Amino acid sequence: MHQSKWVFTSVAVATVCSAALFIATSAGAANEDQALLDRAKALFKPLPDSAALENTALTPERVALGKALFYETRVSSDGRQACVSCHNPAYHGGDSLPLSMGIYGKVLPRNAPTVFNTALLVAQHYGGNRASVEEQAVKALTSPVAYGNASYEQAEKKLVVLGYQPWFDKAFPGEAKALSAENWGKAIGAFERTLLTPAPFDRFLKGDGQALSAQAKQGLKTFMDTGCAGCHNGVTVGGQSFQKFGIIQDYWLVTGSTEKEAFKGYDKGRFQDTKNEADAFMFKVPQLRNVAMTPPYFHDGSAATLPQAVRIMAQLQLGKQLSDTQVSDIVSFLESLTGAVPADFSKAPSLPVASH
Secondary structure, three states: HHHHHHHHHHHHHHHHHHHHHHHHHHHHHHHHHHHHHHHHHHHHHOOOOOOOOOOOOHHHHHHHHHHHHHHHOOOOOOOOOHEEEOEEHOOOOEEEOOOOOOOHHHOOOOOOOHHHHHHHHHOOOOOEEEEHHHHHHHHOOOOOOOOOOOOHHHHHHHHHHOOOHHHHHHHOOOOOOOHHHHHHHHHHHHHHHHOOOHHHHHHHHOOOOOOOOOOHHHHHHHHHHHHHHHOOOOOOOOOOOOEEEEOOOOOHHHHHHOOEHOOOOOOOHHHHOOHHHHHHEEOOOOOOOOHHHHOOOOOOEOOOOHHHHHHHHHHHHOOOOOHHHHHHOOOOHHHOOOOOHHHHHHHHOOOOOOOO
8 A cells, every 4th residue: 555655656756847847848948939039039030911111002003014014025035035034933033044044045144033012122133233123123124134115216117116104004093104114114013012922930020939840940050150141131131232252152163153254254243233343242232032942153153052052152262161950940040941932923814906
């Protein structure tokens, strides 16, 4: 009887101790999660509900026109090029090519980044020579590699022939000249401003501790501890500043990049536009949202895989050699930045019928 009582008491004590240990462990994990969340919230922000410009409503008519123009190939000089050619829903808003293709099969000098969330970036293009998605869309009309029109007037005449006048009239009511290159840019910009891709990381930032796996949380910690968040921060986890690519050594020594005829050597980033030596090798920091879905990487597509890109960035920018575990953890975190392809983006629109 005494032995049974002792056994029962021992079991009870062990159970209580196990429960206490579980509670303590759970409390410790919760505290660690909260500390991680607090650190993350100081560096990152969830995606907003809208990327609309101040005092500019994203009206259904304007967005619908913008989507049609985004898919419209007939305005280009070869009749085959459109925004969607380089920003395809099948590739998460990119095109999967190291260097994108322009009109008449011309190879573009740089890789096409995803169009998702791009309206939230500090500027457009790797060199930041377009202030907004609207400006980028307008100037693409006369770009010799994008649409190849001789003038904005030529592009506008094509749009009239293609039957777009009523569409522009509805999207820009009351304007004396509704169909214009400027409004082409505003319409495409309106559509692109709807292409936001909230991801598990956004839920984590809003307090859902279960939104990230244990490995992704460790990856987030490693990402911050290593120094990656010094440049890749903010609402788009990058894309908000310009930095030199190749702080520790010349980037091409590590990336395997080749000299390009278009740049008369290695691509020097903002310098190609400004001709200011202070801008040499300065590039817009890429946003990392959806990065797991948009290989290859860097301005010239020289890194084929995400683990390779992570290693290169740590070496070139921070002078650090990451272990396999660190790389794997960071990649797991980066995968939590993947959002769904916007449903409306995936369905090609009906386009007007051209008059003859």
